[in-house]
Amino acid sequence: MRFLHTSDWHLGRRLHGFDLQAEQADAFSQIEQIALAQQVDGVIVAGDLYDRSLPAEQSVRMLNQQFKQLNLVDHLPLYVIAGNHDSATRLATGASWYQQTHLYVATQLAQAFTPVELTDTQIFLLPYFEPFAARQYFHDEQLQTLQQAIVPVFQKMKQVFDPAKKHVLVAHFFVAGSSQTTSETPLTVGGLAAIPSDLLADFDYVALGHLHGKDALQLPNARYSGSPIKFSLSETTQQKGVWIVDTEPFWLQFYPLKLLHDVIHLTQSFQTLTDESYYQKQDLNNYFGITLTDRQIIPNLLSRLRTIYPKLLTVERQTKLQLPDSAKSDVRQLQQQDPMDLLTDFYEQVAQVPLTKQQQQWATQALQLAQKEVQ
């Protein structure tokens, strides 16, 4: 069996307020073309189809269209699981009818134990689930963590393993040893929600969702596909795409997607950023996160940058306030200091240059005025 592995579509997601519909539609279209060109037997979507359990109408419309295109127009079987961002109940709408054309949507733990068979392969669709669902299903109050809960889940799957077939698992969880970025919602705090990677050894391939970078995990038989587009500044260096996987003989290859609009991180001075010879080399349709190397105050900073970079996401200063150890000393001591001394110290720590004479004059005047009003 040959299949395409994608995940984490997050329909409805916004990037610092910017709508990503055009980017998502473009990526979907590329995924469809790759599936057709590679003549896959099916497409796996490993969870987080929506960004929110309560998706907006435009996201619902988009997913309805995408399912229709792949399954009813292209006649491709689809293997879909709910992720932690999806509402299992809402995603299940229509599922009983979808099966008739080999569109499988698994949203409940119980569905994981009836594999879907395709050519030489058994596909186990394990939706995102919480330990309480396993406690209920297995009637076992001991299953307090995902690490504990996954053991009987895999045991039960293996009971229906057909030794004559390959075994593919579709799942949405965090595998121990994976590298996480800031743009995935943490499943839980701490390590007990991480699945030990050696537990995955019995599957020929594990098509994972949840982490947004394809390089988060490097096991020979288990991969994250990553998201089709970049969802945050923590993903700027990730290459986006899908896996094509064949089970016999086993091979897998990553097919990159061309980003309609990239997400770029620039570390530069204001002068360079606003220099025509610099910014004309950039594709200004991209999204930009900027780290400014300047220290001085720049009037109308954001609006001046936005006229050049209309899809400006964030502007940060490279030099951040770093409190010296002495600053952690007794606050009462600070309260006894002269306000002008405090201000001078503070300015020097933040700006790393002393106050100019003019600035000192302004500050003195302002402090005198303030004290008059208190009296």
Place this chain on the structure above:
Amino acid sequence: MRFLHTSDWHLGRRLHGFDLQAEQADAFSQIEQIALAQQVDGVIVAGDLYDRSLPAEQSVRMLNQQFKQLNLVDHLPLYVIAGNHDSATRLATGASWYQQTHLYVATQLAQAFTPVELTDTQIFLLPYFEPFAARQYFHDEQLQTLQQAIVPVFQKMKQVFDPAKKHVLVAHFFVAGSSQTTSETPLTVGGLAAIPSDLLADFDYVALGHLHGKDALQLPNARYSGSPIKFSLSETTQQKGVWIVDTEPFWLQFYPLKLLHDVIHLTQSFQTLTDESYYQKQDLNNYFGITLTDRQIIPNLLSRLRTIYPKLLTVERQTKLQLPDSAKSDVRQLQQQDPMDLLTDFYEQVAQVPLTKQQQQWATQALQLAQKEVQ
């Protein structure tokens, strides 16, 4: 063709804060039994399946189950349109797959012009639509009201009328001359959203949704089914149920539903309401709206009534404040009156009895205290 006609399920609706899931599940089960017993060829649901465009998960789960039960378990064809309470986009989820088992869900105006054929009948599924949708569809900016918009809609339907067949319309609108209650959301203010009933004459039957009482319209060939349960105190006297309609030879018959819990309006004195010999004759599992005939203040009124009537919806006084004409005179005149006189007048108008001596004493003391604080 013989079919069952229901509408206005309003899944997710609450009755003065009370959840109606149990009542709705019970009514659905009766509708299913009637459809099976009457050996209908199909079931029509004429809009407002959900109460809100953004239904809660429990409502989504319920509708998914009900569609599955009727269509996949009972193998009944279903003819469904979106009402003004439904989100067309959300209700369309799965619709392309549903058709394979003769579950038809029409949510867009364009779908109204391709009738579904069943035995001897063409069924036209006209979802709720606003005039702007007709302006777009017909490229006609003149279609400003629903009355104007419906004319080309019906014309276009008639172009595909098969003269050898019967013609059934499923629609969700207000027909001129119908009697409306307070529990339906008005489609618009004014009469231009009402469809003249003579325009319906060309259909063998019009299965209507929107109004909640089956008696709202009495045309020989057009009926509201009404909602399956009572959704407000304005529906207390309505008989709830479904129509069974046969097209050849034409007949229709109303099949009442037994309400799991009724909605009852009582007009009584507090003494009677709390008299065991009176309330033991009531089924206290029902919902009650109470109009109190008493005039005097009754301490802890609501909590005392709720101990007897746990599903108490509202308590109103029969005697309402009726301002005499003199009250409309100059406000400045009132401002010059003595506060005690004003209070006495006001009490008499509301309570229709004068202040007792004790009450006068209390009022005088309170006014004196108040004046002290002002000084």
